[in-house]
Amino acid sequence: MIIRTGIKNCLCRRNFVVLIFTAIMVILVYSMTTERMTAIRRLISKIQEKPVLCPVPISQESITPLKNTKHLLVSAFMDRRVKGFDIRIIGIFKRDSIHPLHCSFCCGSVFNETTPAKILPHSYHFSFPFGVADVLCPLPKNCDASHITLLTNPSANASEHTFIPVRNKNEKIRFNFTVCVSNLFGEYNNVLQFAQTLEMHKLLGVDRVVIYNTSCGPELDRLLQGYIQEGFLEVVPWPIDKFLKPSWGWDITKYPGDMHYFGQIATLNECMYRSMARSRYVLLNDIDEIITPYKHNNLVSMMKTLEPNYSDVGEFLIENHIFPKKHFEPSGRFHLPQWEKVPGINILEHIYRESPDRTKFHPYKLIVQPRLVEQTSVHFVVEKFGKQYKVPMDLCRIIHVRVALQGHLKLEQLNEDKRLWDFQEKLIPNVDKALKRAGLIPAEEQN
Incomplete structure (x- = not known):
């Protein structure tokens, strides 16, 4: 009997300890849960009590x-x-x-x-x-x-x-080069040249491209989305046609409307100021133009060469050189099968360059230090705080594949220029990757 009583007492004590431990755990869990809920309620209360800033209608639109x-x-x-x-x-x-x-x-x-x-x-x-x-x-x-x-x-x-x-209130310099592309309109769908140009910009050291989009084709839109997601491209909606009748050109007698070229000057200036506090240099050019160094591998090394002597220059003028799209490189080495069904121009196939006619107005495009520029037009800066410098064509020029500017010139009167071929080893697979990402070429058709 004595032994049984001892066992019974031992079991009672153990049950009592388990009960106490369980009660303590329940209290701790309840306490922690209550504290957490209290903290959450306090946070919600603070958010709700925060004063509403600017209690007026705010526009999130670009116009x-x-x-x-x-x-x-x-x-x-x-x-x-x-x-x-x-x-x-x-x-x-x-x-x-x-x-x-x-x-x-x-x-x-x-x-x-x-x-x-x-x-x-x-x-x-x-x-x-x-x-x-x-x-x-x-x-x-x-x-x-x-x-x-x-x-x-x-x-x-x-x-x-x-x-x-x-x-621009809290922006800091984080890019070396930003390219500003003024407008896409008219359901623009030159997909292949667009992809090649963006990939060339990357190889030349550009960190960001900003483009203003009124309208583009469905294939190009798919391509844009991929570049937006990777953070290289910033697309600003530009619904100018909802407010004005935009002109399709610069000559009002030929292209009547309310404003020049879908508001091209407005977008170039907006982009320059948008980039002013975050980019050392801004390139102002069209989507089918590539500002290309000829003595350096990229824009970074070229500008480092220029900076010691031209640090006070706000406007670097780059001469435009036309590569007529009607003339093709004869061997067809870059007529690639995976690109045949992609809409647009293949810039690697066009190696013949016009010599500028300097007896007439010849357009330039720009590299600017935005903090030294106040107002810009398309081909030159209008108001600036710095100086102007025309970059020699043997150092840098624009590669511009388009309709011939001097259509009367015969093939033998053009200059052979294969500068883009220096980048083909990296350019082609990079373009393939971008087109595949957009679903514009199947994976098995990549080189």
Whole structure:
């Protein structure tokens, strides 16, 4: 009996210990869960209590109509290079309807302070009714503006107007080279040349390409998505045709409309300012143009050679050289079977170059240091803080495969130029990879 009682007492003590341990664990779990839930509730409460900044209509679009005017706002940027001003707005203005305007800011939750605006119309508008204009705004005291708009009357109710974000406030240099491509329109679908050009930009040291898209073909759109996902391409929607009747050219007598070339000058300036705080150099050229060094392997090494003597140059002019697409390299070595069904031009097949006719206007394209440039046109900078330098053609030139500029020239009058072939070993597989990613060539058809 004594033995049985001892065993019974031992079992009771063990059960009691297990019960106590279980109770402690339940209390701990409940306590931890309660603390976690309390922390979550506090966080939610803080988020809910955070004051709403800029309680006015905010535009997320790339083109925003300006109330009570015929003007359009594109973007606003911090820019303190002109004394007495802090913010520069890029706009599209009806040239015969430019009247005094006033800048209105969102300074935290305050949005009723205004300052007088200074309007700087761009001088190159090719006689179209609408042109680009910069608007300079001084900030009010103690205002860290997040958004801005323009008023026709300083006493107007700003809350009834649409504000746009102020960019470049916290940007830092992270790119060496950005390429700005002004416009895609007319269901543009030159897929093969587009892929080859982007891959050439990569091989030449470009970090980012920015392109403004009004419309493009379905195959090109698929190609764009792949480059966007990898972070190399930034596509800005450009629905200019929803607001104006854009011209398809620069000559208003041949291509009537409201504005030159789908707003080309507006997009080039917007891109330059968009890239100003994050890129050392900006290349301003068309999508079928490749600014190509001829004595260096890439743009980085070329600019390092130029920088010691030309650090104060804001505008490097690069001569345009046309490679007529009607003349083909005779051996057909780069007429690759996997590219036959891809729409577009194969630039590797065109090695014959026109000599520029310097007795007439010959276009240049640009490499700019954006912090030294204020306004640009298509072929030259209009207003700048730095100097201009024409880069010798033996150092760098544009490879531009397109319709012949001098159509009367015969093949024997052209220059053989195989510079692109120096990159073919890497270029071809890289283009294949991009086309495969877009589903434009099957995997088994790659070289």
